[in-house]
Amino acid sequence: MTNLQRLLLETKSIDLDQNELIVYLEENGLKAHDEYNPQSATNKRNIYKTALSILESIANNPSLMKVYKLDDMTVADFHTNLINRIDQLERKIRQMKTDEQEQTGNVFMLFNS
Template sequence: MTNLQRLLLEIQGIELDQNELIVYLQENGLNAHDEYNPQSATAKKNIYRTALSILESIANNPSMMKVYKLDGMTISDFHENLLARIDQLERKIRQMKDDDENTNVFMLF
């Protein structure tokens, strides 16, 4: 599985051009066609960072903040749910460790 394929798993349902996805991956230190290493905490963290960048870009689109009605159903909470997912991803990324971090270090200031 490549980094691009792993990112597509993370952002299912979001339709973006493959070239755009490649740029997002490059901005987060990943090559789209390199093999994804599931044992690497840094690779996983960078995939989540890339997904977060994509969600933030979607959240900056004002047309997504409209209230939609479909078959009598209102879709008005899209933006709130999107922001909640962004917050969730930010928390998850902050709690993740990188490959080079020492797990036995405790600092108290």
């Protein structure tokens, strides 16, 4: 599986041109046609960062902030739900380790004497 294929798994039902996806991947330090390494924490983190970039681009589209009504159904919360998903992804990325960091618990010095 390539990085591009893994990104497509993460961003299902978002229709973007393949060239756009490649640009997003390269902006986050990944080559689209390189082999995806699921054991690499850095690689996984960069895939999530790329998905976050895509969602942020979608959130910047003002036409998606409208309220749509079809018969008796209203689609008004799309933007709110999108922002909530962006917040979830940001939180997840902050908590993820990279390959360079130790895979131990989160310990920090609160007081130093």
